Amino acid sequence: MENLPIEPLNNEASCHNDSTERKSHHSQEVKKALVSRLNRIEGQVRGVKRLVENDTYCDDVLTQIAAIQSALNGLGKLLLEGHMKSCVVERIQEGDTEVLDELLITVKKLMK
Amino acid sequence: MENLPIEPLNNEASCHNDSTERKSHHSQEVKKALVSRLNRIEGQVRGVKRLVENDTYCDDVLTQIAAIQSALNGLGKLLLEGHMKSCVVERIQEGDTEVLDELLITVKKLMK
Amino acid sequence: MENLPIEPLNNEASCHNDSTERKSHHSQEVKKALVSRLNRIEGQVRGVKRLVENDTYCDDVLTQIAAIQSALNGLGKLLLEGHMKSCVVERIQEGDTEVLDELLITVKKLMK
Amino acid sequence: MENLPIEPLNNEASCHNDSTERKSHHSQEVKKALVSRLNRIEGQVRGVKRLVENDTYCDDVLTQIAAIQSALNGLGKLLLEGHMKSCVVERIQEGDTEVLDELLITVKKLMK
Numbered sequence: 001m002e003n004l005p006i007e008p009l010n011n012e013a014s015c016h017n018d019s020t021e022r023k024s025h026h027s028q029e030v031k032k033a034l035v036s037r038l039n040r041i042e043g044q045v046r047g048v049k050r051l052v053e054n055d056t057y058c059d060d061v062l063t064q065i066a067a068i069q070s071a072l073n074g075l076g077k078l079l080l081e082g083h084m085k086s087c088v089v090e091r092i093q094e095g096d097t098e099v100l101d102e103l104l105i106t107v108k109k110l111m112k
Numbered sequence: 113m114e115n116l117p118i119e120p121l122n123n124e125a126s127c128h129n130d131s132t133e134r135k136s137h138h139s140q141e142v143k144k145a146l147v148s149r150l151n152r153i154e155g156q157v158r159g160v161k162r163l164v165e166n167d168t169y170c171d172d173v174l175t176q177i178a179a180i181q182s183a184l185n186g187l188g189k190l191l192l193e194g195h196m197k198s199c200v201v202e203r204i205q206e207g208d209t210e211v212l213d214e215l216l217i218t219v220k221k222l223m224k
Numbered sequence: 225m226e227n228l229p230i231e232p233l234n235n236e237a238s239c240h241n242d243s244t245e246r247k248s249h250h251s252q253e254v255k256k257a258l259v260s261r262l263n264r265i266e267g268q269v270r271g272v273k274r275l276v277e278n279d280t281y282c283d284d285v286l287t288q289i290a291a292i293q294s295a296l297n298g299l300g301k302l303l304l305e306g307h308m309k310s311c312v313v314e315r316i317q318e319g320d321t322e323v324l325d326e327l328l329i330t331v332k333k334l335m336k
Numbered sequence: 337m338e339n340l341p342i343e344p345l346n347n348e349a350s351c352h353n354d355s356t357e358r359k360s361h362h363s364q365e366v367k368k369a370l371v372s373r374l375n376r377i378e379g380q381v382r383g384v385k386r387l388v389e390n391d392t393y394c395d396d397v398l399t400q401i402a403a404i405q406s407a408l409n410g411l412g413k414l415l416l417e418g419h420m421k422s423c424v425v426e427r428i429q430e431g432d433t434e435v436l437d438e439l440l441i442t443v444k445k446l447m448k
Contacts, residue, residue: 022169104421
């Protein structure tokens with residue numbers, strides 16, 4: 001409605017849209033945190049596979065599956081937070097509100 | 113990645129409660145299906161890790177996470193079905209209705 | 225596998241399958257608890273309607289919706305618990321394991 | 337059941353932040369759609385109450401609860417969409433990016 005804040009984006013964590021594809025640049029810290037969580041989730045999945053192969057009682061396997069779902073949900077929230085606090089803000093500041101349409105589609109997928 | 117214990121599975125599908133711990137014996141077929149799904153999910157998690165390391169745009173990563181959640185949910189349903197159609201029925205037929213209390217606890221974890 | 229416990233069911237809380245349709249008899253207590261929760265949920269839904277009509281800020285409305293979802297989830301767990309501890313046990317004791325197939329279908333609906 | 341405050345709605349769709357509190361003005365159309373969905377959900381909740389009072393078989397009641405959850409989820413998505421396409425865009429255009437922090441909190445509540 002009013003003026004959009006016009007400010008050059010020269011900071012590192014940017015979501016540039018160069019040439020072919022859009023990229024997301026998390027800080028090294030965030031990236032490390034995400035990868036570490038993903039490694040843990042990968043280990044949990046492998047753990048469940050071992051449980052199945054060892055004929056562990058189903059209740060215990062299902063409990064592990066619930067734990068992975070919870071870990072994935074946490075990861076999704078972390079990633080969404082990083083996304084909204086960097087890429088979404090930046091693209092909006094560039095006057096690109098289309099980013100909100102994309103965000104809506106993504107969030108809906110995570111809601112069901 | 114790790115060595116899996118190699119043990120012959122010569123019984124059909126029983127949920128015996130011998131000595132120390134309860135075991136669940138899926139048929140070889142079901143087990144194969146479960147392990148194959150788990151391998152796919154493990155691949156998906158590794159895929160997401162690659163996406164994060166390559167700074168793929170967050171919306172795409174979040175969409176992948178939603179896909180893994182959906183795959184895990186499917187796996188949970190399959191496992192629950194196997195459990196209810198074998199162990200739960202058997203234990204009930206042995207007069208052990210405590211199995212239903214355990215089932216209730218497990219199902220509640222999967223509902224949230 | 226073994227003998228089914230054969231015992232006459234003469235207790236009040238039964239899930240009889242007479243003539244036309246199956247019925248569920250919760251105890252008066254459980255029924256009261258369920259109805260009281262449902263009244264509260266109905267009030268919450270009416271409250272959200274008022275919020276929308278009064279143009280309350282969306283975040284607040286969405287928070288209320290999340291609260292109703294949580295209340296419904298709690299109600300579902302309570303009902304499932306009542307169901308498993310009465311009808312499911314009883315029908316199984318009557319030798320009717322088909323009840324587990326029905327239960328599986330229901331639980332799957334609550335899992336997604 | 338209660339009297340609803342009757343107040344004229346003469347503005348389009350703004351999310352003004354006047355005096356005391358923030359308001360959300362959906363268009364009359366969206367508002368009508370939301371209220372109509374809420375009326376239906378209220379009816380569904382009352383329906384479940386009747387089922388419980390009539391001792392309807394639990395599986396059927398639980399299926400109805402799953403249906404209400406699904407309807408609420410749909411309502412949440414509709415409301416979130418309206419919110420993001422009006423209030424969020426407007427406040428951002430006014431230079432108020434704080435709206436994204438609020439949105440993040442709300443979305444997280446809907447994700448679990």
